[in-house]
Amino acid sequence: MTAEALSSGVALWRQVADGIELAIADGRYLPGGKLPGETEIAENYGVNRHTVRRALAALAERGLVRAERGSGTFVRSRRIAYPLRTRTRFSEIINAGGREPRGQLIAAEREAATGALAGQLDLDIGAPLFRIEALRSADGVPISRGTTWLSAVRFPDAPKVFAAKRSMTKVLAHYGISDYRRLSTRITASVVDAADAARLDLAAGRPVLVVESIDVAADGTPLLTSRARFAAERVEFVIEPD
Known part of the structure; x- marks a missing residue:
């Protein structure tokens, strides 16, 4: 320029x-x-x-x-190495890199499950869900903006719990789920939209890595499905065997 x-x-x-x-x-x-x-x-x-x-x-x-x-x-050597495995935890990954993780609740809404969401979460179409929008950062630098859907029946008051604990892992622990695993991960690339650009402090037209995932309990029961947009300039995904 x-x-x-x-x-x-x-x-x-x-x-x-x-x-x-x-x-x-x-x-x-x-x-x-x-x-x-x-x-x-x-x-x-x-x-x-x-x-x-x-x-x-x-x-x-x-x-x-x-x-x-x-x-x-x-x-700065700015890209964070972000391992993708069946047990992927944002806070653990950021802490392991010597940085301070932080989750911030942006918005939360109650909505009915569409056909796609119902299929991913093994629920009936129209079942009540919570949609949680969150911003995650490392040392105060925005890393990703994510949208998570989970059952409003199984996880009542989940938005309030996330607002207090700022971690989806801690939300699940609040409801007695001590461990969970990644069932599927799908990664695509896109251009940041205006809303995400503002939250992630990115210039218009910058690339984001879109990660769509489903997490399940130890018995295979679906717990949540997410769509996260990562600032491509700040992370590099590393595929690791478990």
């Missing part, structure tokens, strides 16, 4: 931040590498240094860069 490409429709600092993020994603700035100085960035984009500082602060908040006093700003 050059000065000519900047549009008045979006704040200048955001455009500079998005341009640098794209350069990082494209490999023009490598993990561990040093970014150009503020003056050079300002000249490249035709903005002042205050705008550059705001852009770099936003990139730091996204977990993409780190500032070292007296040395400059460096690209």
Whole structure:
């Protein structure tokens, strides 16, 4: 992105931040590498240094860069290795990487099971479900936005429990389910939509990895089905045998 490409429709600092993020994603700035100085960035984009500082602060908040006093700003080794196995737990994976996991309830609704959801959860069509929308982050950096459906009969007040415990594993434990496993995982790629871009702090048009899954109890009974959208620039999926 050059000065000519900047549009008045979006704040200048955001455009500079998005341009640098794209350069990082494209490999023009490598993990561990040093970014150009503020003056050079300002000249490249035709903005002042205050705008550059705001852009770099936003990139730091996204977990993409780190500032070292007296040395400059460096690209972080940003992708989190995210193992996919029959026992996949977001909090455990993030903790294992030395980062702090966090779950945040965005919204929750009660709805009737469609044919597809009823089939996945082995319920009757029209059975009451909870749909829980949640944002998951590592060290404050948004990693994924997920939609989870589960039975409102088997898991009454599940949204309230998730709001308090901020973990689906802890929600299931609250209802006496100490362990569960992944029955199926389907991964596709897409472009982030406006709602997810805002929550994940991604520029418009950035890629997301869409993970659709079904989790079951030890006896094979379906517990929940989910559709999570991961910021592709922040994770790499690793297929591991159990």
